[in-house]
Amino acid sequence: MSRSATASLAALGVNPASELTSTTTDHATGRVLPVRGELAGLLPWGGLRRGSTVSVGGSTSLLLALLAGATADGCWAAVVGLPQVGVLAAAELGVAVQRLALVPRPGSDPGPVIAALLDGIDLVAVACPLPPSLARRLTARARQRRAVLIVVGSWPSADVELTAESVSWNALDDGAETLRRQQIAVRSGGRGSAGRPKNVVLTFGEEEIELPLVAGEPVRSDEPADAGPGRAGQLATRRAEAVERLVKLAHKGPTA
């Protein structure tokens, strides 16, 4: 293809596949939006490239984690068609919620809503089913507006596909532990240099180690606080063990 033809295609927002690889200047010039460190290795450009479409499946946490790095950096994000999304979980994963807009019910014709968002919002996550023709138009719109379109589920022309194969947590210990560390096994694939499948296990929550909440102890009870010695003693021992484990973990520091 001649150079001028490539240039005119580029003007239309069509980029050669070789552009799907990253250069360091892309990060500096804002063509690639930053992501949390763990995710950088999964994405072919080390971040979310403006104009690209990324599909995410199998885990809401993975979707939220993708928004974290960019919103913390000053970008805006919107989540469309996901009324049950946990905003608190988003905040815990590092999303700047003051720049996160939710459009829980985009209505029977979500096309204009999503298109309007792509005009001004850097990251638009869409979780409502769309006909393939509309999906393709939105992909083109994202490319033209230099926004990142993140879609939940399959999409006809995604540049990168991230699929959570499994989501697991640290084992609960019948009363003495709490959910704290999440591990998501992600398979990535896609077009261009993103095509080589990769399998990565992401760990969220290792770094924020706090002492466990005291389980089994009411804040205020109408009954006398003389629970039987058996269970109370058992719990105390378990709790002490849990604290010890955590202290060890904290000394070791977060594992890579």
Add this chain to the structure above:
Amino acid sequence: MKDTRLLTVWCPDWPVVAACTAAGTALHVPVAVVDGNEIVSTSAVARKEGIRRAMRRRAAEAMCPELVTFEHDPQRDARFFEPVAEAVEELAPGIEVVQPGLVAVPARGPVGYFGSVEQAAERIVDHVATRAGAEAQVGVADSLFAATRAAHRNVVVPPGRTAEFLRPLGVHELDAPDLVDLLRRLGLKTLGAFADVPENAVASRFGGPATRQHRLARGLPERPLDKRRPAPELAVTETFDDPVERIDSAAFAAKILSERLHENLAARSLACTRLGIHARTENGEELQRVWRAAEPLTPRGIADRVRWQLDGWLTRERLTSGIRTLTLEPVEVVDGTALQLGLWGHDDERAVRALLHVQGLLGPDGVLTGVLDGGRGPQEQVRLVPWGDERVPARNPDHPWPGRLTRAPATLADDPAELKDENGGEVGVTGRLELTAQPKKLTVKGKTREITAWAGPWPVDERWWAPDRHRAARIQVQTNDQAFLLIRRDQRWFLEGVYD
């Protein structure tokens, strides 16, 4: 030369007066209005106790334990100011509201009518007191900045002597904290000392915004006199199918119309410094008010003023019907490049416009944003508000909330669930907050899963002093491949979230 003499009517401590009027608090107790943690306005009694502006709230309360504090609310200030503006307008047509608490009017009109400045001032102060019950002071000078300072001191500055009046005043009169700080450190303690610095030196040393402050210090009008008379087609008008009667719909209308006006102006690289707001009610009543701003108005600045004005009209006036037509007219415009120092950066403004667009398609509730709040459960720790509303937590998230969970589920739910032990018996929670049996099976929406481990229960013992107390407990359960958050309320289990 064009006569630029301005008469300003200033109500001292207006935020305090408005807050006390709203709450019915008498003015003889020490009162302060706080914004976040900082005192923004005080009553005379509070000042006697040593309370000053910009003081930390805690320090003020330590100094004066009986201090009554109110949260800062510009909308309340504007709402209660409307009667004052009307009272001034009855004597001096052509008024412009600068901010709640301050009105400006060209001095020529009332001075000519009442014979002298002193007479005009006396009549206006009397009239404001009888009609609106508010205390006011009047000042006259050649620029808005000087006239406002004159009103603070209740003086009339003779024509041509404005610069002389300003000379001995401290630089803190300039509303630019960073510049004031800098000038003080340079030893320029009065406006006169600052005014003596040549203008080109100010421009090269401190930059554009300081030049504007320098003009103020020299007693010159805020802007050079090359104000353009805007073309009438810049005005925007909206006719409502359902007349606007409620504050919230007025606020939404204000936002949309302000955005349109701003787009009109921005397309011509203009910004608005005087904004005319006209409304016509269903029964043909005409209302009109001009707002004057020291700085070019940002889209949000325009929307705020329109909202304040509509609030004032809707709550304070006895309108016989709702507002049918609303027109925003830029009465005075300046070069819009100054606006780049606005509230939102360029990228933010693009995002704001996109979200407004979507609100236009779906209604104001179509776009929500989460405010992190105090509380224990994943739902009560987030309050969803329509985008553009104020993001204020209702309960302090930094307070200790015993029973708060370490992790929140990424997907929220509210579905009835069943929790059974290995014999199929229902698992409950005792008054001592223990599970009655080891949970083994979880059934939600007809699907049963094997439980491998669980954690909790954590108490949800909120408002135990209230008769409608809410007693509940949460547990986390794990199956082979998933983790869930359950809550027990009224002796029943509910799925509250999925850790997916």
